[in-house]
Amino acid sequence: MIDNNEPDSLIVRLVKWLEVNLFDFFKFIEAPVLFIVGLTLTSSMQSLQKIIRQENIPLSTILYNKSFYVLLAFITLYPILTCRHIKKRNSEKLKLKELDHDNNNLNSKLKEKNIIINEVKEYLNEAQEAISDLKIEHLADARNITSRFLAFISSNLKFTVNERISLYMHVEVDNNDNEQEFLHIFGRHSDNIEFKKINRLRFQKDQGVIGKAFIDVEINSQTIYLSGDDSEYLAQTKELGINKEVTRNFNMKSRSFYPYIITENLGTRIGVLLCESTTVDKDFNLEEVNNFLESHEGILIELLKYNHSILKKTIVNEDKL
Numbered sequence: 511m512i513d514n515n516e517p518d519s520l521i522v523r524l525v526k527w528l529e530v531n532l533f534d535f536f537k538f539i540e541a542p543v544l545f546i547v548g549l550t551l552t553s554s555m556q557s558l559q560k561i562i563r564q565e566n567i568p569l570s571t572i573l574y575n576k577s578f579y580v581l582l583a584f585i586t587l588y589p590i591l592t593c594r595h596i597k598k599r600n601s602e603k604l605k606l607k608e609l610d611h612d613n614n615n616l617n618s619k620l621k622e623k624n625i626i627i628n629e630v631k632e633y634l635n636e637a638q639e640a641i642s643d644l645k646i647e648h649l650a651d652a653r654n655i656t657s658r659f660l661a662f663i664s665s666n667l668k669f670t671v672n673e674r675i676s677l678y679m680h681v682e683v684d685n686n687d688n689e690q691e692f693l694h695i696f697g698r699h700s701d702n703i704e705f706k707k708i709n710r711l712r713f714q715k716d717q718g719v720i721g722k723a724f725i726d727v728e729i730n731s732q733t734i735y736l737s738g739d740d741s742e743y744l745a746q747t748k749e750l751g752i753n754k755e756v757t758r759n760f761n762m763k764s765r766s767f768y769p770y771i772i773t774e775n776l777g778t779r780i781g782v783l784l785c786e787s788t789t790v791d792k793d794f795n796l797e798e799v800n801n802f803l804e805s806h807e808g809i810l811i812e813l814l815k816y817n818h819s820i821l822k823k824t825i826v827n828e829d830k831l
Contacts, residue, residue, distance in 0.1 A: 649820045656697030656813045657706075663783075664699050666802060672788045674700030674762060678713075678720060679781040679814045681821065691715040693724060693782065696817040705762040717751040723769030724782050730800055734767040738790035766792030770803050772810055781814050 660675050669675065678693040692712040700706040713720055719734055727734070737743050743765070747757040757763075764786035772781040783803065785794055803810070 649817070652817045652820050653695075653697055656817060657699050659809065659813060660697050660699040663802070663806065664701070667785075667799060669701070669785075669787075671700070671702040671705075673792075674698060674702065674705045674764075674786055676784045676786075677781065677810065677813065678724075678784065679818055680715065680724065680779065681712075681818065693720055694821065696814060700762075702762075707761055709761065714751070718747070719750060719764075719767050719786075720769070720782060720784055722750060723767065723784070724771070724779060727769055727771070729771045729773065729777075729779075731796070732769075733792075733794060733796070734769070735791055736765050736767075738765055762786070762788065764788055765790045766794070768794040768796065768799065770799065772807065772814065774811060780811070783810060 656677055660677060664673070664675050667675075676698040677696050679696055681692050681694045683690050683692060691714075693715055694712050695708060695710075698706050698708055715721055716725055719736075723734060736746050743763065744754050744757055748754055766787045766789055768785040770783040770785065771779055772783060773779055785799065787794075
């Protein structure tokens, strides 16, 4: 087994040192090599060389030679200048290491802060989702309260499993600076479980029987009838702005409708309570219906306003609702 703790040889250590300090090494030897080469080519140095070769060299002869002083100055100053350069170089390296260390610390702190920021964002998103869910639940609760009151009305009007009753309000929604008007459902009841399901929350103000009733029908005096023949029924709903495929998927294909228009402020239409039946040419007995609804119209208006106040505070996502 090879012992990895055996110390490196001198040559190996030298090679490793050169790998790290190669640039400094060449800078270190560059000046003396160039100086010695240049000095060798001067006449004073050649003269000094001849003097040195002689035996019994007189000191005065050496002292009068210029190259001697130049060489002496170089030998004296070069180590000093080299040490200063090495110290400066080491100082720069130390500063670079400190800067690199500070940079690493800053990056580490930045990563930690980013992690904290991301965690805070996640908490905020979760909180916003929770608040949104609570608002939607609140809106659903308000719709359930309204639906229970509609069940009371349905019972008193003796509606059967062939009928249902729904409460809509006129709402305006800003969509990218494009204001749109809808009829938004705030409650529904039927003794038929399938019929009281809510598939769509909003309808265009001028779409379908509900839209036609809200815009055109004379207030609380007219029943709307659609044909009992399926082909004619599809054609009629298409004229009302509803796609045939959508009509085919209706869970209740009503043929008789009575829209009770809800108004306030001297006749301003704010909502519709729509009575509908799958019975062809259903007689809703308008006098009885109107008398009962008029006696409870104040409650209907309060329910509309209550639901609308919650709706305005809620980001309505129809898929979630």
